[in-house]
Amino acid sequence: MARRSGRRDPAQPSLLDPTAETEAPSPLVSSGAGAAPDGAGPAPTVVVRRSARRKRTVTAYREADSIVVLIPQRMTKADERVYVEDMVAKVLARESRTAAPRGDVALAERARELSERYLAPQLGHAPEPSSVTWVTNQNHRWGSCTPSSGAIRLSHRMQPMPSWVVDYVLLHELAHLVEASHSRRFWRLVNVYPEADKAQGYLEGFQAASGTTGAGRGDVG
Structure with a gap:
């Protein structure tokens, strides 16, 4: 999915570094398969959690075999798809630079x-x-x-x-x-x-x- 271009609407969530925050999230609301880079093994499970405490920030981090994405409670489904895809890509890109030897x-x-x-x-x-x-x-x-x-x-x-x-x-x-x-x-x-x-x-x-x-x-x- 193509990323949005142009200036970000200040009312929309801002993207943070994937390692920036791991606050206690609200209960799990959705999950799905993320897209792993070619040759990087099976795609991780993506877990999306909504938090009432979050107003504008989106955070993602690795938790065992899953990638957890924390989003604001009121984010629309359309925005969720955009931001979740972007944050999962950031986590996978970071891991590809620092991951352990595979073989x-x-x-x-x-x-x-x-x-x-x-x-x-x-x-x-x-x-x-x-x-x-x-x-x-x-x-x-x-x-x-x-x-x-x-x-x-x-x-x-x-x-x-x-x-x-x-x-x-x-x-x-x-x-x-x-x-x-x-x-x-x-x-x-x-x-x-x-x-x-x-x-x-x-x-x-x-x-x-x-x-x-x-x-x-x-x-x-």
């Missing part, structure tokens, strides 16, 4: 880059895993490592998450190649990652929002 090959390459960047300066060498793969049977941990075989596995639940969160879990598992326990030395290796605290908070927040397990330091693996 095992890309994931393994990213692991090598992180090992060289963050662990090699501390250890004098870059630990190399024997394999790095996405798995679908890991629902209680974000990642796991078998030091004896060098295999690293990440839960498929992380695929929609930002790349900096996935990088943190990858680095966590890479550190286990040289330090099996969560010792002080282990955390010194991991905490050189600049986004470590932020990523831990993201995973804990995801757990709280979705009611799943697998967040926190001890559950990364």
